[in-house]
Amino acid sequence: MRAMPEGFRWGVATAAYQIEGSVSADGRGPSIWDTFSATPGAVRHGDTGAIACDHYRRWKQDFALLSELGVSAYRFSLAWPRILPEGTGQVNQSGLDHYRRLVDDLLARGIEPVVTLYHWDLPQALQDRGGWTNRATIDAFARYAEVVAEALGDRVPRWITLNEPWVSSFVGYGSGRHAPGIADGRSALLAAHHLLCAHGAAVPVLRETSGQVGVTVNLSPVRPVTPEDADAARRVDGCQNRWFLDPLLAGRYPEDMIEWYGFADAEPGDLESIAAPLDFLGVNYYTRTWVASGDRDVPHPVHPSLDAHQVLPEKLPRTLMGWTIEPDGLRELLVRLRTDYPGLPPVLITENGAAFDDYVDPEGGVDDEERIAFLAGHLSALADAIDAGVDVRGYFCWSLLDNFEWAEGYGRRFGLYHVDYATQHRLAKASARWYADVVKRNGLP
């Protein structure tokens, strides 16, 4: 038995655009993901979040699944365009009322709501004015935080300002593979900085509530394929991990990467605001990053890994996303955080999970043994990190339901519950029953 500490929070995680649907209901405004997914070729099979899991209407039945799992916490995100359809200006009371109903139902079930303010669905009206490359979006986010704090501040115990600012900026504005679909190095750096500043502006606002405040970053230990690739690997680590961890936890950008990028867009006071003390750090872990030096003589100015192509070790098993399955990377990552960042607050694993080729078998079940093995391996590695002295307070499996996996559409299933999108029927996979047992035991059998 690998027991987790007493009081460890066991949860599952979702995000608004990936599950809600009802994208025009009750005053919701368009987001950049509505625009992007409607763009031919942007998302596999032309999938969009227009219906998704129809969770906006079926949330009560989905919350019954949370009770079935026995989780003590549920991480979900608010859709900024439901609350401020234009991103700023007029508040849409229907949007606030919707999320107040969700929070109150969770509390009534004895489940802790962990609320993410921004999980990538920026109001399109703000993108029309530059989005995260426009410094004014910082103030828009701070106002959004004020509106939410006023409406829900007395009942949400844990806030997460941003989900994965690296993806929002480097993938959304750097490679263009995510909304808003911009492929420009300087835009990615500006977006990353303004996202971090928006986090810094929201922290004092959320501190006025009764809830704890944190941020979620996606982190990945970086390995060179050969010793000659060490420089490229250090740059990728600088881009994916240190470019966010250093400002958030140490109040500075990493010197080597400032030089590499020629970054000079921070204004006086920005770094002090970004480094606002956190009650917890949310960590999303999926895989390691393997790097081989690019053969291009002009390294990519923004995302070094684009000049150093990913060369995944052949021998390692992979998920349907093509990511290597490396549970020990989670232990390695957490021990590194504790070693490199003396100011590390308590950690929550706010996402960990995998996509596999799930299907409903002739007996009507989904026997996802691969997912059970994936989760068991990562929970064991998490227990190793805790044994090594890392203060981890909870674990959220990604995800409750199969859902819209961004540019991959619905073809990548991460859920503990299978969703038949034609009928919206939810079906517990074997991993749901397994996870419910782990939660009940407070650890691995």
Ligand SMILES: OC[C@H]1NNC[C@@H](O)[C@@H]1O
């Ligand atoms: O790719 C799986 C997940 N990764 N983190 C952010 C989530 O929105 C994704 O679905």
